Amino acid sequence: MVVRAMAAGARPPLALLLPLLLTFSSSPASAAADTIAANSSLADGQTLVSAGGVFELGFFTPGTSTARFLGIWYMGVAPQTVVWVANREAPITTGTTASLGINATGFLVLADPTGQVFWSSAPSNVSGAGAPVAQLLESGNFVLRGGGGAVLWQSFDYPSDTLLPGMKLGWDLTTGLDRRLTTWRSAGDPSPGDYTFGIDIRGVPEGFIRAKNRTAPVYRNGPWNGLQFSGEPEMEPNNSNFRFEFVANATDVYYTFLVDGGGAGGVVSRFVLNQSSVQRYVSPPGGQGWSLYWSLPRDLCDDYALCGAYGVCDTSGGLPACACVHGFTPASPRDWALRDSSAGCARSTQLNCTGDGFLRLTGVKLPDTTNATEDAAITVDQCRQRCLANCSCLAYAASSIKGGDSGCIIWSSQLIDIRHFSNGGEDLYVRLAASDLPSNGDGSRKKNILVAVFVSIAALLLFVFGGFFVWTRFFRNRGTTFQNAQRFNSFDSSVPLTPVPERSKENESGENKDLNVTLFDMGAIALSTDNFATWTKLGEGGFGAVYKGELDGGQTVAVKRLSKYSTQGLDEFKNEVMLIAKLQHVNLVRLLGCCIHGEERILVYEYMENKSLDKFIFDKSRSAQLNWFKRFDIILGIARGLLYLHQDSRYKVIHRDLKAGNILLDKDMNPKISDFGVARIFAGDDTDSHTRKVVGTYGYMSPEYAMDGVFSVKSDVFSFGVLVLEIVSGRKNRGMYSGGGEQTSLLSHAWKLWREGNALELLDEAVAGAGTHRGSEVLRCVQVALLCVQERPDDRPHMAAVFLALGNPGAVLPQPRLPGFCSDRGSTSTDGEWSSTCTVNDVTVTIVEGR
Ligand SMILES: *[C@@H]1O[C@H](CO)[C@@H](O)[C@H](O)[C@H]1NC(C)=O
Ligand SMILES: *[C@@H]1O[C@H](CO)[C@@H](O)[C@H](O)[C@H]1NC(C)=O
Ligand SMILES: *[C@@H]1O[C@H](CO)[C@@H](O)[C@H](O)[C@H]1NC(C)=O
Ligand SMILES: *[C@@H]1O[C@H](CO)[C@@H](O)[C@H](O)[C@H]1NC(C)=O
Ligand SMILES: *[C@@H]1O[C@H](CO)[C@@H](O)[C@H](O)[C@H]1NC(C)=O
Ligand SMILES: *[C@@H]1O[C@H](CO)[C@@H](O)[C@H](O)[C@H]1NC(C)=O
Ligand SMILES: *[C@@H]1O[C@H](CO)[C@@H](O)[C@H](O)[C@H]1NC(C)=O
Ligand SMILES: *[C@@H]1O[C@H](CO)[C@@H](O)[C@H](O)[C@H]1NC(C)=O
Numbered sequence: 062m063v064v065r066a067m068a069a070g071a072r073p074p075l076a077l078l079l080p081l082l083l084t085f086s087s088s089p090a091s092a093a094a095d096t097i098a099a100n101s102s103l104a105d106g107q108t109l110v111s112a113g114g115v116f117e118l119g120f121f122t123p124g125t126s127t128a129r130f131l132g133i134w135y136m137g138v139a140p141q142t143v144v145w146v147a148n149r150e151a152p153i154t155t156g157t158t159a160s161l162g163i164n165a166t167g168f169l170v171l172a173d174p175t176g177q178v179f180w181s182s183a184p185s186n187v188s189g190a191g192a193p194v195a196q197l198l199e200s201g202n203f204v205l206r207g208g209g210g211a212v213l214w215q216s217f218d219y220p221s222d223t224l225l226p227g228m229k230l231g232w233d234l235t236t237g238l239d240r241r242l243t244t245w246r247s248a249g250d251p252s253p254g255d256y257t258f259g260i261d262i263r264g265v266p267e268g269f270i271r272a273k274n275r276t277a278p279v280y281r282n283g284p285w286n287g288l289q290f291s292g293e294p295e296m297e298p299n300n301s302n303f304r305f306e307f308v309a310n311a312t313d314v315y316y317t318f319l320v321d322g323g324g325a326g327g328v329v330s331r332f333v334l335n336q337s338s339v340q341r342y343v344s345p346p347g348g349q350g351w352s353l354y355w356s357l358p359r360d361l362c363d364d365y366a367l368c369g370a371y372g373v374c375d376t377s378g379g380l381p382a383c384a385c386v387h388g389f390t391p392a393s394p395r396d397w398a399l400r401d402s403s404a405g406c407a408r409s410t411q412l413n414c415t416g417d418g419f420l421r422l423t424g425v426k427l428p429d430t431t432n433a434t435e436d437a438a439i440t441v442d443q444c445r446q447r448c449l450a451n452c453s454c455l456a457y458a459a460s461s462i463k464g465g466d467s468g469c470i471i472w473s474s475q476l477i478d479i480r481h482f483s484n485g486g487e488d489l490y491v492r493l494a495a496s497d498l499p500s501n502g503d504g505s506r507k508k509n510i511l512v513a514v515f516v517s518i519a520a521l522l523l524f525v526f527g528g529f530f531v532w533t534r535f536f537r538n539r540g541t542t543f544q545n546a547q548r549f550n551s552f553d554s555s556v557p558l559t560p561v562p563e564r565s566k567e568n569e570s571g572e573n574k575d576l577n578v579t580l581f582d583m584g585a586i587a588l589s590t591d592n593f594a595t596w597t598k599l600g601e602g603g604f605g606a607v608y609k610g611e612l613d614g615g616q617t618v619a620v621k622r623l624s625k626y627s628t629q630g631l632d633e634f635k636n637e638v639m640l641i642a643k644l645q646h647v648n649l650v651r652l653l654g655c656c657i658h659g660e661e662r663i664l665v666y667e668y669m670e671n672k673s674l675d676k677f678i679f680d681k682s683r684s685a686q687l688n689w690f691k692r693f694d695i696i697l698g699i700a701r702g703l704l705y706l707h708q709d710s711r712y713k714v715i716h717r718d719l720k721a722g723n724i725l726l727d728k729d730m731n732p733k734i735s736d737f738g739v740a741r742i743f744a745g746d747d748t749d750s751h752t753r754k755v756v757g758t759y760g761y762m763s764p765e766y767a768m769d770g771v772f773s774v775k776s777d778v779f780s781f782g783v784l785v786l787e788i789v790s791g792r793k794n795r796g797m798y799s800g801g802g803e804q805t806s807l808l809s810h811a812w813k814l815w816r817e818g819n820a821l822e823l824l825d826e827a828v829a830g831a832g833t834h835r836g837s838e839v840l841r842c843v844q845v846a847l848l849c850v851q852e853r854p855d856d857r858p859h860m861a862a863v864f865l866a867l868g869n870p871g872a873v874l875p876q877p878r879l880p881g882f883c884s885d886r887g888s889t890s891t892d893g894e895w896s897s898t899c900t901v902n903d904v905t906v907t908i909v910e911g912r
Contacts, residue, residue: 099192102162105129105153109197110136116144116201120153124249128152131161131171131180132251133201133216135329142351144201144223144331145216146251147171148180167193167213169205182214201225221251224318224332230268231260231308231315240315242334258334265430265460265470266314270337270358278365279337280358281478284430284470285309285316286487287463292363292426294485295355298463302328302343330354362480366429369405370475373425377483386479387420388497405475410494414452418498419445424486427458428476435460437468444469445490456491578642579654581665586610586656590620599672600722604739609668617668618653622661623739634662640712641738648702650725650735669733671726678721678791684827689834691730692788696842698732699724700867703781704860706737707774714738717772719780720761721787760794760806764881765854775854778863779881782849786811789842791825808850808880815847815877841867847877 095109103109108119117136120129121143131147148171153159159173169182182205191208198204202225203216217228222244224230232239241259245251255273260266268290270280283291285307288298296305304319320330329344341354361367362374368383369392375382383397385406391397393404439447441459448454453473460468466488476491589610590597599607605624611617638655641664645651656663674695677683687695699719706714716723717740725733763779765771783794786807794807814820820843821829821836828834845866851857856878858866866872 095198096194096196097161097163098194099163102160104160105158111197111199111201113199115199116197118197118203120159123245123251124247126152126249127155129155129159130251131159132221133197133203142331143251144221144225145203146221147216149221149251149253151179152252153179163193163195163205167205167207169195169214183219200227202227221245222254222334226318226320226330229313229315229317230258231266232262232313234262234312234314242339244334244336254336256334256337258339260314260316261431262314263431264433265435266309267430268316270334270339272337280339280363281365281429282357283426284433284435284460286427286459287461291487292480293357294482303330366403366405366478368402368479370477371406371408371479372402373422373479373481375481377481386422386476386491387499388491388493405477408494408497410497412452412492412494416495417449417492418495419448419457419490420493420498422479422481422489422491424482424484425489426478426480426482427470427487427489428456428472428479430470430472432474433470433472435468435470437461439469441466441469444471447471448490448492454492456489458487458489462487578638578652579665581654581656581663583656583658583661583663585613586620586663586665589618593622604718604736610665619650619666619668619735621664621666621736621739623663631657637738637741638664640714640741644706644712644714644738646702646705647731648698648733649705649737650733664739666735669725669735670728671730673722674724674726674732674788675721677726678788678825679793681827684791684825685831687730687828688831689824689828689839692828693838693842695724695726695730695732696785696788697864697867699734699781699784700860700864702732702734702737703777704864706734707777707860713774714741715772715774716740716777716780717766718758718761719777719784720758721784722758724784763850763854764852773854774859775857778849778857778860779854781860781863782846782857782880783808785842785846785849786823789825789839789846790823791827811843811847812877812880815843820844837870841870841872841874844874844877847880848874850880851878852881853878 095111097103097109103119105120108117110117114136116133118133119131121132121134121141122129123143130149130152132143133145134141134143147161153171153173157173157177159171159177159179161169161171164170164181168184170178171180172178193205193207193213195203195205200217204212205214207213217225218233218238218240220228220230220240220242222242224242229240230242239259241257244254244256246254256270256279258268258270261269265284267284268282269278271278282293285291289296289305290307298305302321304321305316306318307316308314318330318332320328330341332339332341334340338356338358340356342351343354344351357363360376362376368374371386371389372383373386375384383402385391388409389406390409391402391404392407393401396402396404436444436447437460444457444459447469448457448471451471451473454471455474456472456476458470459466460470476489479489587593589612590608593606593608597608597610599609599619601607605622608620608622609617610620634655634657638652642652642654650669651667653665653667655665671677677687678692703716703719706716714737716734716737718736719734723734723736725735727733759767761780761783763772763776766776766779787794790807790811792807811820811823814823820840823843824834824839845858845863848866849857849863866874
């Protein structure tokens with residue numbers, strides 16, 4: 062995912078499209094056959110082809126491997142998409158030729174002439190009379206039948222990493238057969254990898270992705286609720302393309318799906334366990350290739366038990382964040398504050414079996430049901446009674462939401478792995494002591510506020526984007542997309558999980574309902590800044606000067622007096638301000654209000670104690686205050702803020718003047734982006750075309766913006782790349798267009814060091830000296846930064862991919878190409894410090910093509 066998204070840059074989802082070309086492999090004479098009879102065999106070079114020509118079975122060599130494997134793949138699809146492999150654990154090495162046959166006892170056997178067996182079908186207790194026959198069916202199933210037609214063995218019962226339509230994932234309880242997916246070790250090695258995906262039948266059945274080296278699961282998709290898995294509300298029950306089925310009875314527990322009009326000429330879809338994620342790929346009729354339909358886990362909140370017991374994970378604030386269920390407090394407040402929420406939450410008031418009540422959480426993924434019990438035959442009311450009557454019952458929920466809530470799931474051990482969805486999800490009733498129930502009077506109020514500690518998690522925000530973007534694109538016209546399918550926006554308002562914070566005092570006076578931001582009086586602003594006295598001036602930005610002011614209530618604010626270039630009228634200005642005020646994120650400086658007075662346009666922001674980032678990183682006397690960890694945190698924070706600006710579904714905002722001076726630091730040195738949205742006031746609303754006026758700062762501007770005035774989110778990505786290099790190195794990217802003839806830059810220096818394999822030398826001495834940095838993190842930052850400053854906007858990754866790559870130590874990144882501004886500039890240097898430049902000659906080698 063990461064690799065692809067980064068490599069393609071422009072559009073991560075499209076990057077997942079596999080080129081699909083029709084190639085007809087030179088078919089041996091026997092190719093038309095779809096069966097092997099008892100005395101015949103299939104040699105390397107020959108293949109079986111299913112009746113309609115959809116699947117082909119034969120020998121293949123995966124990726125870079127040299128060994129041969131027997132497998133099934135989509136016929137005529139390139140690159141070869143293998144859906145099943147027989148001899149996963151026993152590759153046929155070069156120099157050996159094996160063939161597949163049916164031996165005298167009725168087994169499918171893959172062996173070489175000396176009798177070495179690479180693979181054989183599992184024994185079957187049905188002893189078929191008569192000669193068995195093996196046939197490759199149109200569904201992709203390879204079936205061995207006895208003389209009487211009884212199925213002795215079928216490949217669908219022994220999945221590799223792919224689930225095809227009609228295949229069952231789960232259990233045959235009569236035979237004890239557990240069909241689960243196991244990853245390939247790598248693209249070139251089909252031997253069983255580290256991850257499996259299967260149905261756990263303890264308690265109420267659920268699907269789990271598990272990793273070999275880990276006892277805790279990686280991901281859990283939740284119990285089936287009659288329509289979908291509780292953790293996958295996006296599975297539409299009446300999707301016009303798929304039908305999903307889940308069976309759980311005395312003999313079978315399995316999940317399967319069917320594709321309407323599937324097979325030849327219809328939609329083709331496969332479901333594959335690809336390392337730690339399950340992915341559904343589709344290929345529309347007559348389509349050009351595979352596209353990723355969805356992929357799970359979708360974000361950090363899908364990480365199993367991220368928030369611990371009684372913790373709820375929520376991404377609606379833009380970031381994955383843990384909160385305790387109302388009535389619970391962090392079990393380990395110290396760790397919790399440090400964003401380690403694995404210890405979960407503890408009950409504030411112990412249950413008193415008789416006087417307890419229930420708290421309803423809406424729109425959630427039900428907690429782990431491994432230890433839960435289900436009774437589908439009773440109503441939800443009866444379920445409540447049953448839970449109340451049993452002191453060990455801790456929570457209950459309906460077991461089916463199909464045609465109204467019915468049935469009963471009861472939990473009597475801790476509630477683990479709950480997440481909140483902004484769309485979809487179910488109701489969960491959690492048992493609480495009467496005094497903790499929210500409907501109670503003021504007595505419990507204070508506690509409730511304490512309880513709702515909202516801590517954001519500084520880690521990677523996983524890809525909702527890729528999968529869901531494709532989903533909405535691909536099926537935009539076919540029913541509900543996520544945006545319109547708003548079933549719930551938040552938790553039930555009567556039982557808020559997080560009490561809404563009280564509005565700050567100064568916002569209450571003079572509040573303008575229309576604007577939703579405070580309209581300040583010019584007199585008050587002038588007074589607070591001593592009439593814009595020089596000594597209150599904090600700095601000068603691209604859009605005007607900033608002053609420090611103090612409001613009536615004593616709150617310190619930053620007052621930005623916009624320079625008078627703005628062409629906007631009053632209403633437009635108000636609109637913009639309203640939009641900016643709606644952008645709220647921990648990594649954005651908050652806009653408190655504005656002031657309009659004649660020609661004067663003023664924005665009032667929260668004040669940041671530690672001023673701007675450039676005051677630290679470029680100042681030799683202060684740069685040591687930012688050690689590597691802090692710097693890395695700052696980089697992640699900026700990425701997060703920028704990602705929010707770019708991806709927030711309602712308003713896509715391009716910053717256009719991202720630079721160290723626009724990154725402010727609060728008292729804890731958390732980075733906050735300032736001046737976002739202001740560019741729109743100056744340049745109008747046209748979001749990805751030409752701008753009348755180039756606003757921005759030389760040195761941070763992408764080539765296409767500086768030269769042609771063309772901007773897009775990729776221009777911000779470029780500026781971000783420059784910023785990261787500056788944070789790492791503690792040096793300014795000297796303005797290459799400053800007119801001084803100065804042609805070298807931090808970019809070319811970084812590029813040179815990177816190509817020589819010395820990128821660590823880029824690290825600020827003040828940081829390197831301390832010796833606390835992690836080299837791999839530094840290198841990752843440099844690589845990501847270089848990817849961001851690539852010349853062609855399309856080569857640059859999106860912020861989603863950037864954020865993923867930064868936060869994910871395992872990410873495999875493509876090699877960056879030459880940075881913008883490097884290739885066609887002269888090479889005279891007046892700056893002794895950076896004596897290298899990029900020349901055309903430098904560029905010819907070692908650049909791996911991103912796909
Ligand atoms: C696994 O995911 C990677 C990256 O997303 C993709 O390139 C690859 O094709 C996927 N593998 C399969 C078998 O679909
Ligand atoms: C397979 O070979 C055996 C022994 O040579 C023979 O008896 C049998 O009829 C053959 N079966 C078929 C289907 O040709
Ligand atoms: C057929 O193959 C199976 C599995 O390898 C083996 O157990 C059995 O002995 C073989 N039968 C004969 C007659 O070789
Ligand atoms: C789904 O389709 C079935 C049968 O076509 C219908 O009975 C049911 O009401 C539909 N459900 C929804 C949620 O549209
Ligand atoms: C369980 O469901 C499967 C599929 O619907 C069905 O074939 C089987 O007979 C059922 N078993 C029982 C005991 O109902
Ligand atoms: C449980 O709560 C009820 C009602 O609030 C109260 O009468 C009873 O004393 C409590 N019992 C215990 C053991 O706290
Ligand atoms: C289920 O119960 C077992 C045994 O008491 C316990 O170890 C495990 O953590 C429980 N699982 C969950 C999800 O509560
Ligand atoms: C109460 O629930 C526990 C756990 O589900 C169960 O073992 C026990 O039998 C139940 N007690 C009663 C009286 O139903």
